[in-house]
Amino acid sequence: MSHNPRSILIPSDLTGETRTLLDYALSQPHPVGARIVLLHVVHIGDHVWSMLAKAYDTKGLEDQLRALANEAMDEYVKDHPDDSQFKIEVQVHWGQPAEMVMQVAASEKIDEIVMGRHRPDTVKGFFLGSTADKVLRSARCPVTVIPF
DSSP states (O other), X not given: OOOOOSEEEEEEOSSTHHHXXXXXXXXXOOOTTEEEEEEEEEOOOHHHHHHHHHHSOHHHHHHHHHXXXXXXXXXXXXXXXXXXXXXXXXXXXXXOHHHHHHHHHHHTTOSEEEEEEOOOOSHHHHHHOOHHXXXXXXXXXXXXXXXX
């Protein structure tokens, strides 16, 4: 049975590896009019955020972080010329990465998630798992994980 997703979600941490994920997704068979949602989740730990909220205008900081993330995502999109076979959408959200990936996948009716996974660099990372591991355990659609 062939899998030709109409909607693919690519969570991005705004590193160069996002290009690899985008290239992979675009190289897979998909129907005309398929869409790719590039997602970046801005995440700062709750304890850090509470300290920032006391010292700064956090709304302004959040807006600046969103603007920077949107700029970076737009650069990825510019590197791939428009093609009638797919539509690329950029979304930037604030929250816990794995939870937000699952929320966006559900709300956007995503058929497949394509994401990267870095090797754990600490014992804690190995035992607690990465965002990719959390998504793999919770996803209700196929997940392709590309190791970096």
